[in-house]
Amino acid sequence: MKYISNLHTHTNYCDGKNSIEEIIKYAIEKEFISLGFSGHSNFSKDECSMTKEGTIKYLYEIKKYKEIYKDKIQIYSGIEADYYSDLNKNTDKEMPLDYRIGSVHFIDDGKDYFCIDMSKDNFNETIKHFGNIKIVIEKYFDNIIKMVETQKPDIVGHLDLIRKYNLNKEYFTEEEDWYIEKVEEVLKHIKENNSIVEVNIKLMNQNNLDAHYPNKRTIKRILEANIPLILNTDAHSINGLDKFYCESLEELKKLGVKKMKMLIDNSFKDIDINLFGKDINYK
Numbered sequence: 001m002k003y004i005s006n007l008h009t010h011t012n013y014c015d016g017k018n019s020i021e022e023i024i025k026y027a028i029e030k031e032f033i034s035l036g037f038s039g040h041s042n043f044s045k046d047e048c049s050m051t052k053e054g055t056i057k058y059l060y061e062i063k064k065y066k067e068i069y070k071d072k073i074q075i076y077s078g079i080e081a082d083y084y085s086d087l088n089k090n091t092d093k094e095m096p097l098d099y100r101i102g103s104v105h106f107i108d109d110g111k112d113y114f115c116i117d118m119s120k121d122n123f124n125e126t127i128k129h130f131g132n133i134k135i136v137i138e139k140y141f142d143n144i145i146k147m148v149e150t151q152k153p154d155i156v157g158h159l160d161l162i163r164k165y166n167l168n169k170e171y172f173t174e175e176e177d178w179y180i181e182k183v184e185e186v187l188k189h190i191k192e193n194n195s196i197v198e199v200n201i202k203l204m205n206q207n208n209l210d211a212h213y214p215n216k217r218t219i220k221r222i223l224e225a226n227i228p229l230i231l232n233t234d235a236h237s238i239n240g241l242d243k244f245y246c247e248s249l250e251e252l253k254k255l256g257v258k259k260m261k262m263l264i265d266n267s268f269k270d271i272d273i274n275l276f277g278k279d280i281n282y283k
């Protein structure tokens with residue numbers, strides 16, 4: 001087994017391509033120490049989310065395979081709880097979840113919900129509806145703050161997903177004071193609520209080493225604030241499960257990351273970044 005783990009994994013119960021067992025088999029082949037599933041929590045406005053019935057089957061199936069493969073890999077049952085779904089720590093205490101990733105994918109205007117990562121055209125329409133990009137960004141980050149304060153997820157998913165269509169700085173510059181101040185406010189709430197921040201590398205590749213959430217500046221601030229990080233691929237297929245996992249470590253080391261959290265033996269442990277991808281003498 002190696003120090004490789006991913007807790008942000010989608011299956012065919014939501015918008016992922018593969019079944020739970022296919023993903024587990026792939027992770028075993030790649031010698032993952034642990035693997036967590038994070039289906040999109042049921043939310044009527046989100047076409048990518050799991051159905052209510054599907055969620056029950058999903059949890060049952062994870063439990064089943066957790067037992068079947070327990071000698072080969074540690075399997076964890078999680079969820080990517082959208083801020084607007086009715087799935088959070090205050091309302092679903094009965095659900096057998098090992099962890100929650102809290103994510104914001106929508107903002108609202110009091111009447112309707114607007115997805116911020118569906119498509120560029122859709123994003124443009126959302127900006128038009130609210131008047132300007134600054135309002136959209138502030139609403140997005142305010143939702144993260146409210147989510148962290150009220151739902152207290154273990155992990156905050158793709159912290160600055162609002163940058164998805166701004167990777168070439170088409171909409172705003174992330175160095176502007178108002179943007180930096182807003183991110184600072186978000187980090188303050190995350191720190192107070194002891195959440196772990198995910199480094200989400202779904203879009204990262206050799207040609208775009210900056211395509212990760214949060215951006216490099218924010219990762220540096222997270223390190224200064226001593227907020228824990230966890231590395232996730234946000235996989236939607238087996239090919240995405242460890243895609244750019246080891247390569248991304250070099251970028252993180254350059255930023256000064258020394259350790260990151262990994263879910264092992266039912267708790268979030270600090271693992272030296274130099275051990276990531278390496279063999280574990282594990283019993």
Ligand SMILES: [Zn+2]
Binds near residue numbers: 158
């Ligand atoms: Zn998400």
Ligand SMILES: [Zn+2]
Binds near residue numbers: 008010080234
């Ligand atoms: Zn996701």
